[in-house]
Amino acid sequence: MRKEGRLTRWIGWTVIVAALLLLGFIIGWFAKPTRPNTPNDTVSGKYLREFLDEMRPEQIREHLRKFTRLPHLAGTEQNLKYAEQIMKEWKEYGLDSVEMVPYDVLLSYPNKTQPNYISIIDQLGSEVFNTSLAEPVPEGYEDVSNIVPPYSAFSPKGQPEGDLVYVNYGRTEDFFQLERDMRVNATGRIVIVRYGKIFRGNKVKNAMLAGAKGIIMFSDPADYWAAGVLPYPDGWNLPGGGAQRGNVLNLNGAGDPLTPGYPAKEYTYRLSLEDGVGLPKIPVHPIGFHDAINLLKNMGGPIPPNNWKGALNISYRIGPGFTDDFKSQKLRMNIHSNNQITRIYNVIGRIRGALEPDRYVILGGHRDAWVFGGIDPMSGAAVVHETVRSAGRLISKGWRPRRTLIFASWDAEEFGLQGSTEWAEDNAKLLQERAVAYINADSAIEGMYTLRVDCTPSLHTLVYDLTKQIASPEEGEEGVSLYESWHKRDNWTDNRDAPRISKLGSGSDFEAYFIRLGIAAGRARYTKNKKTERYSSYPVYHSVYETFEVVEKFYDPSFKRLRAVAQVRGGLIFQLADSQLLPLDVNQYADALGKYAQSIAQLGHRHPEEMNTYRVSFDSLFSAVENFTVAARDFHERLQTLNKEDPLQLRIVNDQLMYLERAFIDPLGLPGRPFYRHVIFAPSSHNKYAGESFPGIYDALFDIQNSADKQKSWEDVKRQISIAAFTVHAAAMTLTPPS
């Protein structure tokens, strides 16, 4: 009995000891984290809310006020001062590092002692009319110096004389119409075109191709005047004395014209000016509509079709030259601008990623402005500034994003996206291997109606999800999300019941990142109502009237619209940098490719007989898109079972997501445009602003209409279809399980 009792006790104790040990073991086992530092998305979500809520309209107002007091053209002392101030403040806000990155690039300035202008001269060569040398200075800025007068940057010097020919917007089709239908030849003449519809550099290229010896561009009220709105300062319309500055390069993504493909450092070899990329060979000058009336009113020649007529009270005759009464008068351009290699400064700030410091999410926008930059670009720069401030606040609370965040204040965007392109060239290897996404931050507002987003298809879902978490800035829409407000105003009717998102074209700093390097990219801003407001961009665009006041008085008095834009841009980079799984939606890319293939094939099928004769087929493209669609669907299905706790598995899938956009890059570039390498998205050769899908095919089809050798032109189309099909197939391969 006693023995048995002892035994029982012994067993009992052993069991208890074992149980306690086991319990401890189990607790220990499960208490130990499988991996350190795997913050989950719930925590990240909480920080996102704080990040968005921290952004304040009054702060944005203050930033905008601060950086629009003085003109800060690229290459000037004032623009360096603002750069230094931004650097200082970003450091104070708490970024890990902020550096100033200089390049020496080709810029262009008017000659200070010999102004640019255009004259009407009589037969003795005497000037009977001269265009104005400057815009009337807006009130409050009378004492400001260093306001650069309106000019076309990179115009060569020259004083060509000749008869004027009016060519509407100066588009390829306008010149066709001029030469074919109206039988007017622009060769040896000075062309005058209105601003709008396409990028001004394309107008200049077209004028050169047509043999013109000079080109004048003017802002017609039809294109730069909103109905019922007063001219600045009483409203936001362009006064008659205002004119649009702008560069007239055809860089096609080259950045600094003298160092295509390489960063413009001190030791970098520079091409001669004659060999520089995209420099126009004929003088160019911009004028306002007061001056334009004087040049146009006496023109002779045919009366144009109605769609060539602007809103001025003149007949818009084509020319060449003036009517009989003024036959002996000619035009003379007087252009004395200088190209000069000039130092520019980007400001680059960083927050180092906690877990994946070698993955980059970039928010970049330019700082240089033609004059004050009230809208372009400081409405965007103010938003970046507020984003950095808010991110700094989070950092001080212990937050650190999973991936590295990079903030950029670019210089010399107005001179051909130079600051952003040179930095992209400088860092191309790193960006190609490490960049997850680039969000652009140019002008944050160009209208008072609703949100506008242009982005790569894989960002669509993130944009929708995010805008549902942001409040509408519109009065009377309390409690309404930005998504709802946007959806109500701009439904994507043709395609789907969701707010419209457009393709990225070019014309801002995302270009080198998206179109050359293949980094997923997007931009967001507040915009006008495109259905009712027909003017190009916004009326005071690139004029001296782009002031702080034009925003404060008219575009966004409460600064809530800018705050909403800040929340969109900031929210995008936050989610891209901090989500465990990259918030990129491959299915959206598949959908988009399907639509683009349909639409480019439709364009081809406008020539059914020739398609037949030259045996052109889009089948290989459709089959590639089908292949991609299946791969995308399977990819997202596999994501359902992904073990996000396994850092390698997660990284592998994220790499697939990151590199998808890269897969659309053709290292050989589009025909004749080595720096436009994105096979799905690039501007067409005929308008830098408009993003075309399958631009290689688009351009080849565009050329069919004007082709002398149909066989050769259709061979070009077939080759481009083949390249597109291959590229889509190759992209699909990147989505299959790696092995």
Added chain:
Amino acid sequence: MRKEGRLTRWIGWTVIVAALLLLGFIIGWFAKPTRPNTPNDTVSGKYLREFLDEMRPEQIREHLRKFTRLPHLAGTEQNLKYAEQIMKEWKEYGLDSVEMVPYDVLLSYPNKTQPNYISIIDQLGSEVFNTSLAEPVPEGYEDVSNIVPPYSAFSPKGQPEGDLVYVNYGRTEDFFQLERDMRVNATGRIVIVRYGKIFRGNKVKNAMLAGAKGIIMFSDPADYWAAGVLPYPDGWNLPGGGAQRGNVLNLNGAGDPLTPGYPAKEYTYRLSLEDGVGLPKIPVHPIGFHDAINLLKNMGGPIPPNNWKGALNISYRIGPGFTDDFKSQKLRMNIHSNNQITRIYNVIGRIRGALEPDRYVILGGHRDAWVFGGIDPMSGAAVVHETVRSAGRLISKGWRPRRTLIFASWDAEEFGLQGSTEWAEDNAKLLQERAVAYINADSAIEGMYTLRVDCTPSLHTLVYDLTKQIASPEEGEEGVSLYESWHKRDNWTDNRDAPRISKLGSGSDFEAYFIRLGIAAGRARYTKNKKTERYSSYPVYHSVYETFEVVEKFYDPSFKRLRAVAQVRGGLIFQLADSQLLPLDVNQYADALGKYAQSIAQLGHRHPEEMNTYRVSFDSLFSAVENFTVAARDFHERLQTLNKEDPLQLRIVNDQLMYLERAFIDPLGLPGRPFYRHVIFAPSSHNKYAGESFPGIYDALFDIQNSADKQKSWEDVKRQISIAAFTVHAAAMTLTPPS
């Protein structure tokens, strides 16, 4: 007392319970692995030993025997049969997957009914001498059909007639000498040159540039005859009736001439033959030295310098044409070969990586042969086969490499590296993002003396470490390592006390991987004693006498040399695929860059006055190399403290190592050669075989000597120095800590 006792007891028990729980907790905490599946390098090392030891000479012998019985030219049925057999056997050996990947590329074959030959014709046009239509068939192969006669693949059809001009090796400098010193013009004539020194395609290009209407190439005993060795079958020298086949393209890395930049799939757009890349425009034909004597013996014109004389018992006069007695005789080439689009087949086998399936290590070599391919390529293919067999054995023991292993049997290498290049084009996106290294497996033996390794500098250390673990195959060297044996025979005297390792040139399938895509690459084979054996490649190269027997009887009767090569190639891919930390040595790259910069600068300083006049400096390059050297040193220092247990930290560092080679790629390519993109290594424009360091600078300097516009030529040099400096700086950036 009682109460106190109870309390004490209570405390005692509590302490015991807590201690037990704590003990359990501690055991549980530490028993749990931080991460699953982190095999360490000790385990990997044990498997490496087994992997190397499993490779057997008799197995290699059997593989070689099996795949050299019948001619297997690219595009023929027999070569497809071998592909199917390889596919089947690789599956049996245990690869995870093996697939056949076809492409439709441009190949070239003699016309079966109209043979190619060269005639001496009299003034009536009658043939007084004709070159042989085929090589005498080696004994034992008399009944074999489908032996293609010697021809120059891709020669256009044609029957040019004219006088002969002898131009030594047909190098750029030979043509200079011909035209400048000897005042002989090749225009309108048929050029005859001896094989050797440079790639035959470069000879053809030079003849075209000189205006020749045809070119004949012959194998001179001076270049294809080893002293004291009998001709095949009694020895391994080239019989007088033997001739060297080979393609005469100037592809510069384009792959299929009709689909440059894209894989030659069914849907792929093809250029017309006229627009095809690198196709020669003049007829070309190869002959042996028996025929050559007959063409050369009666030649007239000047007696050449001694270094133009071969080993035939003739005077090697330059021409043009024959001596007085034979003045009326001319030469006629009769070439009837056809270019035709033909299906080729790569075999691709894989072992999926256990932890990083999205990282690729590739072992690739070609399978197609001009005839039997006893040496080229089957000595290499047999080695790959044995490597796959050995890897399969490890798999069956439960091993699986950390990264994915890819084995490739390429087709149509002999027609311009087409199989490997098309696959690289097809998979470019994946390879660019995922490929760690490419090891080439062409001919495994070209001599009986010692090891030869050509590879990228970052592989040097791995090659040395590995060869110390492999036994010397030489008789009487039992217990001596391959490293020691190699070191003793070929010390790298100029540079360092270690076995010589050379730069990669081109001429085999690594080209697209290394020079176009920037994937770390290397090759290894057994070679001759370069100090005493002066002949080019090996005597029977590309002749019908490259049989199984030439290897078995002369080159490697024990098959131990081939085993040693198998162990080097196999060991390299094993270590690259299975090491936790990639075995790439960045410091070695820094050292190499330093030497290359010195040596290219010396080349420039041969023109001290012009360097001064045109203000040419290599300073930016030296400063970039210095920068890289510091970055490399710091990188390796940081590796000392790397936490290899953290999978993300490890992956980040491995990515830096992997992408270093990629950083030397210039997406714009070298001038005029868009597919030669490696700024540090590429063949010069004057010889595809010879790898030059800083080839852009090298070519620009080469052109100086013959330049009419010195200013322009030196501007080219300056531009190339700037590009090289930028590229080295950019590569250095990839080594700094990411953020």
